[in-house]
Every structure is written in C-alpha cells, then in structure tokens.
Amino acid sequence: MKKAFAIVLVALLAMTALMASGASEEAATVSTDGSTSMEKVILSLAEQYMADNPGVNITYNPTGSGTGITAALEGRCDIGLSSRALKDSEKESGLTETVVAYDGIAIIVNADNPVTDLSIEQIAGLFSGAITNWSEVGGADAPVVPVGREAGSGTRSGFEEIVGVVDSCKYSQELTSTGAVITAVSQNPGAIGYASLASNLDSVKMVTVGGIEASEATVKSGEYAIQRPFVFATKTDTALSEAAQNFFDYCVSPEAAEIITAAGAVSIH
C-alpha cells in the first residue's frame, strides 16, 4: 500500500517537472538584470510588451547596475540595465550601451526646511562638509546632515559626478535604497539627500537647482543639471535572440515613450 502511494507520488512529481519544462520551452524568455533605479521603467515596459505579445516572457532581476552589466557581459542575461553610462573599461570588455531614457536626480530636504533653492556649488558644499550649517545657505541655524546612497549605487555615482563631489562626500548616513533615503530625510529637520525623480517624494521637499525645478520638461530640455541616462548594456559581438531584439527595439521606439514617461523617467523621444 505504502509502496503504491510512493510510486504515485513519484509519478506525479515527474509529471509536474515535465509540464513545467514544457511550458517554458513554448514561451520565449527575455531576461533583464541590473539597476534598481530602472525597476519602474523596465517593469512598465515589460508589462505592456507582454500584453501586446503573448508568448514572450520578460524577466527582471533587480541586482544593481554593476551586477547587471557583469551579467550582460557574462551572458547571464539578455539585456543588462545600468543607471549610469558604461565605463570605458566596460565598453572595451565587449559591451555596447544604448540610452533608453533619462532620469533626473532630485535634491530633497526635510519638509520643514525653509531653503527652497540651491546652486550646484552650494549642493557640493553641503555634501562635502564645506557648509555645515543651514544658516550659511539662508536656512535655519541647524547642522547639515547629508544622507546618501551606498558606494556603487548608480544614483550616488550619478549625483557625485554631476555635482563634482566624487570621493569627497561627508555622508552622515549611507543607505541602500531610495526609499530609505527619503524616509531618513523626512525624519531629520537638518537632512539633505538625493533621490530619483521617478520616486515618490511626497514626504520630503524638493529644492530647485539654480532656480530650475526638476521636472520631466526641464530634464528633457537639459535645463535641469542633475540628470543621468538609463542604459541598456548588450554584448557588442553577439546578436540578441530574436525575442530580445524585438523587445529592445520596442523600448527605444517612439511607442514606448508614453510608458517611460508614465513610469517617471524622461523618454529619449
């Protein structure tokens, strides 16, 4: 009796395994891997594309720009996602970059902070420790608490390069997600931080940079200074699979512009 039960169980397991593998063979899979900042954009694009093209399955692995680029290079995914331009060393190792969208990096302060506008120089001073009190930039007499992202984050390297504070930031906190930065800034009256324009910034105050407010229009026109590209990294000498190439073409086509905009980023079109 027990034996019979065991045989049935094994047969069932074998059948599920067969069915599972059969199903994945029918659908073409396009794997993407990389930047967590691009999550909203890539998931919106994938959702729309999968709805339009049944039988195609697009996966997204939120690992970070560095990991995504490595994954693309090692062939572990079809398209690597990076929220920074590829380094020369990465291009030399056999990758091509294609800009799909732009992202503005918003400078955020606590909602109770009276400061409304900062210049790039002031922002650099606030993060590098040259300015330690808000009264120096027209705010209240309170210590400045710079909150940033961890080393290797695309948002961090994007911000530091544009503002010119690479390796010289005196952070008070280094947090591992945009959400954590926003939470930390919303809780500390002296805090200043940076976050992707695509994220939800309701609980904090966004300052204008050199008098220009961060918005889709100002990022696209290039007026707003603190912005970075969203990049697809693909292997230079190996062609994408047919499904991956189709998805790639869709993402850079004018059709996708609306979806990219809805996801909070700025389309190239």
Next chain:
Amino acid sequence: MGIKEFLATKGYASNPRRLMEDLIHLVFLILGLVAVGSVLVITIYLVISGLPAIVEIGPIEFLFGTRWASTAREPEFGILPFILTSIYGTGGAILIGVPIGFFSAVYLARMAPKKLREMMELCIGVLAGIPSVVYGLVGMTILVPGIRVLFNVPDGASLLAAIVVLTVMILPSVINVSLSALDAVPREYEEASLALGATNIETYFRVTVPAAKSGIFTAIVLGIGRAIGEAMAIMMVAGNVANMPSLFSSVRFLTTAIASEMSYSSGLQRQALFSIALVLFLFIMIINAILNMLKKGNQKI
C-alpha cells in the same frame, strides 16, 4: 553480474526487508550529508573567493587599514573600522543585554508566580520570532529620531542605535538559555542552602547561579553569535558610513559592509567584500569553538 546475482550475494534476495532497511539507511545518510556538504562548500568557496583580495591588498593593510573607500579613484580597503564596530557593537549589546536577560531569567526561574512566568515566556517567544527587518523598521522610525532629540546630536543613526537594537534582539536567547540552565539546578542544592540559614537571595546568587554557570556562559556566547551575525536590522539604524566607531557616529559593521555594497559591486571591491565575509566567518568559527568547549564543560558537571 546481473541484478539478481548481486542481490543474492548480499543476501537481499532471501530477505527483502533487509534491502529496504539498507536503502532507507542510505537515504538518511545522503540527507545527513546535505548539511555537512553545505558547510564544506561554503567554507571552500569563502576561502577561494576571499583570499585573492587579501593577497592583493596586503593582509596588514586590509585588516588594520582605517580607511574604506571602495569606489574611490584610488580605492582603499581597510576594514579595521568594520572589525572594531562589530566588536564594540556586539560588546555593547552584551554589556547591556546580558545583565537584563540574566536577571530576568533568575526572576522567572525562582521568584515569578507561575502564571506570570508563563505569560512572560510567551512574550519572550514572540520577541524571538520577530523578523530582524521589523526591529530595523521600528528602530529607524522611533529609535533614530529619539536618539537625535534625546542626546541633541545632528543625526540619530549611530552605533548607539545599533547597540540598542542588538540588545533587544539578543534578549530572548540570553533569557531562554539562562532559564533552562537555572531550571536544571537540582532543588536539593537550594534546600540545603536554605536549611543552613541562608536567605532566598543569598541562595540564588551563591548556590543556584554558580551551579548554572556554564549554561549562563553558553547564553552569553549565543548572544554574541546572534549579535555579530546580524545585518538587516543594524543596516537600517547605524547609518552605514565607514567611520572609526564612536557612540554617536554613523558606523558600518562587518555584516552591513558586505550587505550594503554587494548589489552594485564589481572587481576588486567585490572580492574585498568576500574577504570581509571570510573575516566574519573566522569570527563566527571562534565563537562556535568557544561554544563547543563550554558544552563539553557542561557535560562534565
């Protein structure tokens, strides 16, 4: 040799039940080897992937360097701040958590009414089951702003916040292990002491506690093990800047150093993170060795 002959040589043909017994035996052996195999694979993997960066950076510079700037143009990989932070953080949590946990255990084991003990044990069980990310979340939204206001510092995300979170996290294991050690002390010891005219308190601290000594040490070492290995909760409250540790500065532990940079790391930075893991692994091995020695000591009593 066909299957039939093979079965016959082993005597299975005449005794099918023995075949079943041996098969099951084999299955259990394989299952047992899963744990052993995992430890081996992890150890070998950590050594292989952790050593290259240590060799490249230089063991002295790696272990005793005071500056960590992994993505700078001229990167520096000194992990002394992380090692010291882990030691201070764990030490602080032990310093605060062990007395609290130990006295709670003495109270629960010897003084508390039965109903109250049951209720408190239930609470401790719940405390032990709370996921560490929840500790981090509460710490981040209540403790960090609280420290900022209470001590009038610019930012509350600090070593102190991490110590407080770790203290609460190690309490359940310290209390539970101390409690079972105290419960295991024979009643006769205490009765003898009381009969000699000692008060209750004298009896608890002069007779019961010394008898449960090695169990209590085990509790402390378990607490250290839990505290030094924790990452998620302290990542949310400690600020994660690679400063040399001081009570109100933003600090990074060995665990959070790995966790916070791993997702975006590449090249030597990634290798160095594996080296940090190797150092952390050695710490844990030492703690486990101490724990095993204590357990052997326990058996002698």
